[in-house]
Amino acid sequence: MTEQPDTPTEERQSDVMDPARAAAFEVALGRQATISAGSPLPPFFHQLYFWAPQPPECLGRDGHPRVGAAGGLIPDLGLPRRMWAGGRLQFDAPLCAGIRAEKHSVLERAEHKEGRSGPLAFVTLRHEVWQEGRHCLTEWQDLVYREDPDLAAQQPVAPKARVDETEAREAAFSSTLLFRYSALTFNGHRIHYDLDYARDVEGYEGLVVHGPLLAQKLMLLAEEVIGPLKRFSFRASSPLMHFETATFCRAGNDLWVRGPDGRQCMSATAEGA
Template sequence: MQDHPTEPQIRTDVLDPARAGALAATLGLEATFAEGTPLPPFFHQIYFWDARPPEVLGRDGHPAVGDALIPAFGLPRRMWAGGALEFLAPLRAGRPAEKRSSRVSTSRKTGRSGPLAFVTLHHEIWQDGTLCVREAQDLVYRADAAPDAPGPVPPRAPEGAAESTEVRFDPTLLFRYSALTFNGHRIHYDPAYAREVEGYDGLVVHGPLLAQKLLLWAEEEGPVATFRFRGTSALMVHEAAELCRDGARMWVRGPDGRQIMTAEVNAGQTV
């Protein structure tokens, strides 16, 4: 089912240099930001907060669905499944910017784990009259799993990466990233909720945090023009992971060889 795009919802924010510096510190980067400093790719995730009062939050800590942007599907479990980004011009710290968000499509189907709903959102980030970032965001909503239901079998990660590097996470890093992105999803900081309600084996590493790690690694080779990523299984905070790449292909491999995320990166200027 393809929807007609919704009218854009607009949020404005001043891209606080101190907040960018806090994210850099959280990620272990040596970087400082002043008014006019270009932000690294994907740092816009820490701005344009959707801050709502407690009474309109869902059980998972996210704003309850059922507004003009995301319909109510009756499916309580939410995941950021993936996205596609175009970096058209640098966003600069300390200056006002505008985010325009609309819903592109929704669809429903039944998978091996039960009913699923998919939502694609489109975001544009403008600053000083220039379109700087274009982003498609894919969300998936699922029903609660039955207590005795087997979990999905994750795909295997490719072998033979041209380059790889190990990454590790801890609860403090997840908490700080949740705070900076104003992400209230309890699977990232409430281990009892993650295990007992959503059925995970502990705290879950944010998908966008893994994407951010891949992007920063890719940027070491030069500016990134486009980036696509898709989550294929969850990474737990107690697990080490490998960031892998082979040319434009990138992926995240779990300690048991399962595929956590796939990505594709392209350098140079977009057209």
């Protein structure tokens, strides 16, 4: 059933695409800092911008802005656990560092469903980013909200990842990298830096690697091999913990993240420009 939210259904933000922030992210990823004013930004680097800080009293228990709050796009659907389930992107023109950009966000969907593990809520946000009057990209962001876990219950079995890749690269994610990514994206979600909260409240084995960070590394791999991207879609299927080493795989235009036990953490499809 689709909800009729009392919260706004759209918002607009503006931000100068600070080259220092993008260069810091390059360094955090273990790359050479190359971005300066006027440089085209790599795909998905817009995640570093358009911060919307809220005072402490407007935050939920998980560190995110409280859903249903005045001025927020996401209604309160009565479920406490937030997950970034996936997304789709269409790139029409590169964003350039050091130039102001505008972001227009719309709430496309907010609905309840009943899953095998209990009630779920699905939210889809659409973001359009413009720079100097030129449309640069559209992003659809899919979020899922769930009940608190039964810590004594058996965890669902994650799907197995493909093993037919033609290219594979391993990557580790330290708690320092997770902290730096949270800081650069102004993401206060405690599952990424508060181990006690992640384990004792949300039932994870460790700190959770950001879904967008996995998607970012897949996008950079796709761009390196395929060239400039026109479209990219990704879907999270199992969380990756900070103490695990993941394998980033590609076969043609298909990409995926495989955990150390062979499970699929994320799948994606890329299309070149």
